[in-house]
Amino acid sequence: MTIPGFIIRNAFRNRRRLVLATGGVAVSLLLLTVLQVMLAGLTDPSATDEAARRIVVRHRVSLANMLFASYEKKIQALPGVACCTKLLWFGGIYQDEKNFFPQFACEAANLFNVLSEAKIDPQQRARFIQERAACVVGIKTMQRFGWKLGDKITLMGAMWPCDLELSIRGVFSGTADDTNLFFHHDYFDELLGDKGFTGLFWIKADAAAAVPALIERIDAEFRNSEAETKTETEHAFQLGFVSMLGNLKMLIGSISTVIVFSLILVTAGTMSMALRERVREIAVLKAIGFDSRLIFGLILAESFGLALAGGLVGCGASFALLRTVDFYQLSHGLFVNFEITPHILVVGLSVAALLGMASCLIPAYTGLKRSVVDGLKMPD
């Protein structure tokens, strides 16, 4: 027998408790990692080099207020602007309200210059630009509804008094959100009778370094106009969008704290029970030559091992869950980036291991401070 062997024997002495405690830690870690994935997906949109060059111009008052389409020419003329497209949230219904996915009117010719990381077949892109009632759809939405190239779809206007009859001419992938559908702004204008407005301008700057100055320049250009602008980076815009859902960060943070606290209770309770059963054994170990530091090490290792085992099971389960379940479909398109990263797994396992160690401190201290004589007097 070795010291690690002795620790394992002790850990396995009450198998039911071991399974329940490990299971408790595992469930807590599963919840914790899923929540962290959710938080990351909602609040930390992927920031690629391309995305860092993009900025969004909207009405200063709110997203619900429209901007004049004529602003585009002035924006295009500003130094630092590489390309620009109008963008308008259509918010239509495909067959049923639950089939939500984002739909935008855009300038077809400029869209993929701005959204330059998108992967699309050049021929499909060309057909999309040529055909007024064409649309391009992200791969996730194509898969979600089982659409194919050439399919015709109807989007019923919910916010706008028009329905769109669109032909799918292209499929793109490789963007932060492969659920979007883009169609021609001109087509929308035609249906609505060209009112001369749009929702946003989506701009790509010459370089990431030019972005701050460009933001200032655009807002300065339209200051004191009929529709003043608020310009911000794409990243800031997305975070602002998420904040409309409420203080998610605080909510998820609070739930995570409760989970971590439960985790401490589970492991501390288990270790307390385990050590209470072994008061006499600890006294005997001390009597026969195990010093307190070694016994503390044995207890610490057992608690650490238990929590880490639970953590591995929990993180493994969340990894498997997030890999197999399509949360995009399950959440009706709310969660786009729902991916467990190595960072989240490492954080989860570290939390489990640290709490495993922390939770045994008080029971171990209580057990070890008892004298050998008092320990030997304890009943079985």
Added chain:
Amino acid sequence: MELNLSFIPLSESATVRFSMETPLVQIRALTKVYRRGANDVVALRRVDLDISRGEFLALMGPSGSGKSTLLHIIAGIDRPTEGQCLVGGIDVSRLSERALTLWRHQNVGFVFQSFNLIPVLTAYENVELPLLVTSLSRRERKEHVQAALELVGLSDRQHHLPGQLSGGQEQRVAIARAIVPDPNLIVADEPTGNLDSQAAASVLQLLQVLNSKAGKTVVLVTHDPKAAAYAHRTAHLEKGELLETGTAGS
């Protein structure tokens, strides 16, 4: 009983007699007071006692007389309130907790009334336990453990868990655990208290053999005169005071 004491350094003569010249244990004016709330309970009152090397001493007395307290102080698991307890010339009460643990490991073997074996470890592993904190190799540990189990006559039970052994067998495993680090002193606190008369006799014979053949100094706490009869000498305590010492059976 046939003994294999190969791992224990035996004296040249087959039977070891204790030496009266240099006591292993020297106790002088030893007092132990326990504080119970606002009251002080005197467990030992100015006890003087010498225990020679190789002696088998029985500490006797009624419950609450202080015999277990005295044994605990001799074994270094309790500290006196006043007085001195020298074991092998070392005042154990002055050692730090860490040094005391090491000292116990090297010098004292414990045998308890309720055996105190680890239930999830086999007999072999229980005996091996004190050797885990030494620098012995696995092979060396195995040699020591097997010799100790052979000595107590339980080689064939080495893979049994304590729950699969009788009370007498459990106590013999505990004795094997006590002697495996080769201590000078074996302290036994009512080792036969939970055993039937046959198993008790076997355990006491084993302690006697360890004393006579291996030269171990044995201090036995008991209130059973039959058990005390195995000792060379008895010391009687009552209300914390040492009343008398005498040869066993006197």
